[in-house]
Amino acid sequence: GAVVSQHPSWVICKSGTSVKIECRSLDFQATTMFWYRQFPKQSLMLMATSNEGSKATYEQGVEKDKFLINHASLTLSTLTVTSAHPEDSSFYICSAREPAGAGNEQFFGPGTRLTVL
Amino acid sequence: GENVEQHPSTLSVQEGDSAVIKCTYSDSASNYFPWYKQELGKRPQLIIDIRSNVGEKKDQRIAVTLNKTAKHFSLHITETQPEDSAVYFCAASSGFGNEKLTFGTGTRLTIIP
Numbered sequence: 001g002a003v004v005s006q007h008p009s010w011v012i013c014k015s016g017t018s019v020k021i022e023c024r025s026l027d028f029q030a031t032t033m034f035w036y037r038q039f040p041k042q043s044l045m046l047m048a049t050s051n052e053g054s055k056a057t058y059e060q061g062v063e064k065d066k067f068l069i070n071h072a073s074l075t076l077s078t079l080t081v082t083s084a085h086p087e088d089s090s091f092y093i094c095s096a097r098e099p100a101g102a103g104n105e106q107f108f109g110p111g112t113r114l115t116v117l
Numbered sequence: 118g119e120n121v122e123q124h125p126s127t128l129s130v131q132e133g134d135s136a137v138i139k140c141t142y143s144d145s146a147s148n149y150f151p152w153y154k155q156e157l158g159k160r161p162q163l164i165i166d167i168r169s170n171v172g173e174k175k176d177q178r179i180a181v182t183l184n185k186t187a188k189h190f191s192l193h194i195t196e197t198q199p200e201d202s203a204v205y206f207c208a209a210s211s212g213f214g215n216e217k218l219t220f221g222t223g224t225r226l227t228i229i230p
Contacts, residue, residue: 042223043220043223105163108162113158
């Protein structure tokens with residue numbers, strides 16, 4: 001099956017710093033990737049939809065200037081948490097959708113645990 | 118937008134018994150309904166999915182049923198085993214445009230040996 005990787009798997013940073021998380025589709029081209037956030041014992045909440053070569057579409061309530069998304073190639077999307085604060089501590093998961101026409105299935109990355117001190 | 122409700126939030130069953138988790142959705146345009154299993158600290162794993170042109174799908178001990186009229190779908194796990202213990206999420210997607218998924222709130226399933 002399709003493989004999606006994320007890097008780093010965990011990161012600890014000081015309040016006020018920025019953190020970049022990478023999401024890669026390893027064996028297929030993903031024109032669309034999705035970024036989710038999951039707080040402890042809660043569900044996955046979609047933050048934004050990342051489209052290769054165009055601006056990301058953010059869900060209501062998600063600050064686009066704080067969570068910068070770049071999808072510069074068909075295999076890489078990045079999420080940068082700018083000026084991170086303790087309330088941004090969460091599990092961030094990306095997913096990539098199969099190419100158009102191949103179905104709806106999304107393949108998830110292993111997640112990145114962000115802890116902001 | 119789409120809203121997906123999931124029940125129950127926790128479920129404990131004896132090993133060997135069946136478990137049923139139910140979800141309802143609000144958007145009649147939704148046509149893709151996956152179920153995910155997530156273990157602590159891990160990525161969600163797709164265990165089964167169903168599309169709106171099908172009423173039921175089965176894969177060994179796991180089955181999903183869909184009632185489009187009532188806008189609800191259910192996950193059935195038979196002959197439960199300890200390794201089935203995890204959090205299960207349902208989701209729905211319209212299948213148009215970017216096909217974003219809306220997740221249910223999750224069910225923590227515990228199999229009692």
